[in-house]
Amino acid sequence: MIRGDTAQAIRDAEAPLLRAGEPLMRRAARALADHVAQRLRQAGAAAPAPGARVLVLAGPGSNGGDGLHAAAMLRGEGIAADAIATAERLHEEGAAALREAGGTVHRLTELEPEQLSRLLGDAELVLDAILGIGGRPQVPADLHPLLAAVRASAAAVIAVDLPSFIDATTGEAAPEALAAEATVSFGAHCAGLLLPGGAERAGRLHLVDLGTGPNLPAQPAVLRLEDADVRDRFPHPGRDATKYSRGVVALAAGSEQYPGAAVLAVSGAARAGAGMVRCLAPQSVLDLVLRARPEVLGHPFPPAGEAPAADLLAALGRTDALVVGPGLPGEDPRVRAGAELLRAGGEGLQRGVIDAGGLTALAAGHRFGPDVVLTPHRGEAERLADRLDLDPGLPGPQLARALAAATGATVLLKGAVTLIAPGDGGPLRAQDDATAQLATAGTGDVLAGVLGTLLAAGLPGPDAAALAAILHGRAGRLASRGGLVPLVALDVAGHLPDALGTILAGAPL
Structure with a gap:
C-alpha cells in the first residue's frame, strides 16, 4: 500500500x-x-x-x-x-x-x-x-x-x-x-x-x-492499494464453501431502452467470483441475460399483479449485496425502491452499489452506510452535488469527499485516476490502474457488477471499491493489450479472471 x-x-x-x-x-x-x-x-551489466x-x-x-x-x-x-x-x-x-x-x-x-x-x-x-x-x-x-x-x-x-x-x-x-x-x-x-x-x-x-x-x-x-493488497484482501473460498457463503449479489439492471447494461453488469459480477448472481429486469432483458449468462437467476420485473417494487426486491430471497442502476432510466420504479432498500436505518440491505440511473433517486437527507458505494462519473457527480447543495465545481478529490460526507456512503468517482472517498471519513483512496481504452460505453456497468460481488463477499466498502477499480483497470489493460487497441465492455468482463490470476500469482502485468 x-x-x-x-x-x-x-x-x-x-x-x-x-x-x-x-x-x-x-x-x-x-x-x-x-x-x-x-x-x-545495461541489462546484466555491472556499470552504466x-x-x-x-x-x-x-x-x-x-x-x-x-x-x-x-x-x-x-x-x-x-x-x-x-x-x-x-x-x-x-x-x-x-x-x-x-x-x-x-x-x-x-x-x-x-x-x-x-x-x-x-x-x-x-x-x-x-x-x-x-x-x-x-x-x-x-x-x-x-x-x-x-x-x-x-x-x-x-x-x-x-x-x-x-x-x-x-x-x-x-x-x-x-x-x-x-x-x-x-x-x-x-x-x-x-x-x-x-x-x-x-x-x-x-x-x-x-x-x-x-x-x-x-x-x-x-x-x-x-x-x-497495490497488488500485494489485492492478494491480502481478495476473498478466497474455503473447502467447505457454498454458493451462499461466497456471496449472493442481486442486480436491478437493464431496461427496454438499455438492455445490454444488464448483460454487462451480471457478467462483471459473475466473472469476479460471485457465488450467485440474481438479475431483476423485464422478461425481454432477462432473455438476453440468460442467453449470455445461463448461470444467472432471473427475477422478472414487473411481476404479475404489479407488486410494489420494494416488495419484489425484498422477496428476492437471500441476497448479500444489491446493485441498482446500470441501464435504468431515472423514472424506473426499481431506482427508487432499490435506493430505499439500501438507506441506513431501514430493514433492507446494508451493502450495495448505486450506479448510473440509480443515482437520480438520491436527494438531500438520504443517508447510507459506508458499505453502500455510489459510483458516479464526473458529470453524474456534479448533478448529484447540485441536488445536495454542494459545489459541483470542486476538484475531484474534494468533490468525492463532499459527496461521501453528505450521504454517508463510500463514493467511487470514476476517471483516469479513480478516487474513492470512504463514507466513514477514512483516507481517500486513489487508484491509477486503468487505460484510456476503458473510456467506452458499458465499462462502468461491468465495474458495478465487480463491485457488487466484492461487497457481497463481505469486503468493507472502501476496500471493495479499491479492489474493484484495480481488477477492472487491469482487465481493461489486458483486453486492450496494454492500451494499444480498442476494447468493448464485454471484453473487460471476459478478462477479469486473467487479471485476477496475474495479480494473485505475483506476475507482472
Whole structure:
C-alpha cells in the first residue's frame, strides 16, 4: 500500500531530524544517485553504459541541492553529470560539490537555444530538480522554452522528490509540467503524486527511507492499494464453501431502452467470483441475460399483479449485496425502491452499489452506510452535488469527499485516476490502474457488477471499491493489450479472471 501525505505533514516529519543535525540532503542525494546509476546500467551489466550522460535541472532550493549533490556523486562514479541552473539563486553547497567533482553548472540565462538543444541531445537522463514540495502549479514564462526543449528531446525524465510545478498536496499540475519516467521521493510520498494531475506526471514511484516515517501522521491523506493488497484482501473460498457463503449479489439492471447494461453488469459480477448472481429486469432483458449468462437467476420485473417494487426486491430471497442502476432510466420504479432498500436505518440491505440511473433517486437527507458505494462519473457527480447543495465545481478529490460526507456512503468517482472517498471519513483512496481504452460505453456497468460481488463477499466498502477499480483497470489493460487497441465492455468482463490470476500469482502485468 502506498501512502501519500500532505506537504505540511512531510515538513513536520522532517523538522525533528533536521534540528538533530541529521544529513537528510546527503542521504537523499546518495539514494538518488544510486537510482540513476541503476537506471543507466545495461541489462546484466555491472556499470552504466559508456558515454551515459545526466543533466540536472537545478532550482534554487533544497530540491536543487538534492540534484546537484547527486550529480557530484555520479561524477565520482565515472558518470558524466552536469547541471543547468534555472534561477538566479542556486544551492551553493551542491553547486560547489558538482564543480569540485569536475561537473559544469550552466546558467539558463546564458545558454543559447542551440547550446540548450545540444546539452539535452547529449543527455540520456534529465533530473527534474527545479522545485520541491513548496512548488506551485504555475510555470514562470522564462522556463517555458526549457520545459518545451526537454519534452522535444529524447531524454527520459526522473523527478526529484516530485515533478516540478505540481501542488504536493492536491496534485494540481501546470499544463507544462514535465512527465517523469519515475519519481524518487524522499521520506514520504506527497499526496499529490497519487491524485489526478500529479499521478499522470509521476511515473513509477520509488520511496527513499530517511527515517521520517515514525513522525508522519497515523492517518495519511491518500492511500493507493497495490497488488500485494489485492492478494491480502481478495476473498478466497474455503473447502467447505457454498454458493451462499461466497456471496449472493442481486442486480436491478437493464431496461427496454438499455438492455445490454444488464448483460454487462451480471457478467462483471459473475466473472469476479460471485457465488450467485440474481438479475431483476423485464422478461425481454432477462432473455438476453440468460442467453449470455445461463448461470444467472432471473427475477422478472414487473411481476404479475404489479407488486410494489420494494416488495419484489425484498422477496428476492437471500441476497448479500444489491446493485441498482446500470441501464435504468431515472423514472424506473426499481431506482427508487432499490435506493430505499439500501438507506441506513431501514430493514433492507446494508451493502450495495448505486450506479448510473440509480443515482437520480438520491436527494438531500438520504443517508447510507459506508458499505453502500455510489459510483458516479464526473458529470453524474456534479448533478448529484447540485441536488445536495454542494459545489459541483470542486476538484475531484474534494468533490468525492463532499459527496461521501453528505450521504454517508463510500463514493467511487470514476476517471483516469479513480478516487474513492470512504463514507466513514477514512483516507481517500486513489487508484491509477486503468487505460484510456476503458473510456467506452458499458465499462462502468461491468465495474458495478465487480463491485457488487466484492461487497457481497463481505469486503468493507472502501476496500471493495479499491479492489474493484484495480481488477477492472487491469482487465481493461489486458483486453486492450496494454492500451494499444480498442476494447468493448464485454471484453473487460471476459478478462477479469486473467487479471485476477496475474495479480494473485505475483506476475507482472
